[in-house]
Amino acid sequence: MNAEPKAIGHAPLAGTEASELVRAFWDFMTHEYGTRAIAKANAVEMKLAAQALGLMGVLDAEAFLRDYTTTIGRRIYVPFEPGREDGGWSLWGQLAVCVHEHQHVEQLDRDGWLKFAGKYLLSSAGRAAYEAEAYRCDMELHFWRTGEVLDPKSLAAKLKHYACTSTDIEVAGKALTMSAATVRRGGIVNRASQKAIAWLNVHAPTFKEHA
Numbered sequence: 001m002n003a004e005p006k007a008i009g010h011a012p013l014a015g016t017e018a019s020e021l022v023r024a025f026w027d028f029m030t031h032e033y034g035t036r037a038i039a040k041a042n043a044v045e046m047k048l049a050a051q052a053l054g055l056m057g058v059l060d061a062e063a064f065l066r067d068y069t070t071t072i073g074r075r076i077y078v079p080f081e082p083g084r085e086d087g088g089w090s091l092w093g094q095l096a097v098c099v100h101e102h103q104h105v106e107q108l109d110r111d112g113w114l115k116f117a118g119k120y121l122l123s124s125a126g127r128a129a130y131e132a133e134a135y136r137c138d139m140e141l142h143f144w145r146t147g148e149v150l151d152p153k154s155l156a157a158k159l160k161h162y163a164c165t166s167t168d169i170e171v172a173g174k175a176l177t178m179s180a181a182t183v184r185r186g187g188i189v190n191r192a193s194q195k196a197i198a199w200l201n202v203h204a205p206t207f208k209e210h211a
Helices: 016-033 044-056 061-067 091-111 113-122 124-146 152-162 166-184 191-203
Strands: 002-004 036-039 069-072 075-078
Touching (some): 016 036, 016 091, 016 191, 069 091, 091 124, 091 191, 113 124, 124 152, 124 166, 124 191, 152 166
Parallel strands (some): 036 075
Antiparallel strands (some): 069 075
8 A cells, every 4th residue: 555645746737728638647547557546535445544544643534535645456546536626736746646656556566466565564664665666756757847856855754654764764765866866867767657758748748847
């Protein structure tokens, strides 16, 4: 399971065309990976998870349902309707988190369900490593859009929300710093980012803010 806070955005996307493109992007990615986007607020299993997290003191139940996208297998539980700006989720944030979550699907396919679930759920170091890899998608998408590189330490600091240790966060920060150097040179390593950016270059080049 992955719970992902709101993705970092930049200048806001707006308008009917942008909304339709974000919907089309989600349709593309879910078709490409055989995934489903499910309204999180209506999912009984997510309400139960929210209550459990709240009782454990890990995360406020309301925040979990409102602010986090959660992926289990090929089900992506979203606290927003793709293409509709509500609940504090920007259109770009919806697009970026879609890529992030599908990198977790890439990890699942690469490592297999047993290894992925075991490392993610039972090892804070394993969870941090998986998240650091997925945060590279955030970097790659942000660089494509703005020509700027997200701060690796700020991304790694998000792992506090995943019950990761200070050592886990430090290691993830170093990995993301190495990723930042590659991103700055225009490298796109993550498979989910490669698919996303190829689609954006064809269908949504106006989302890019730099030459």
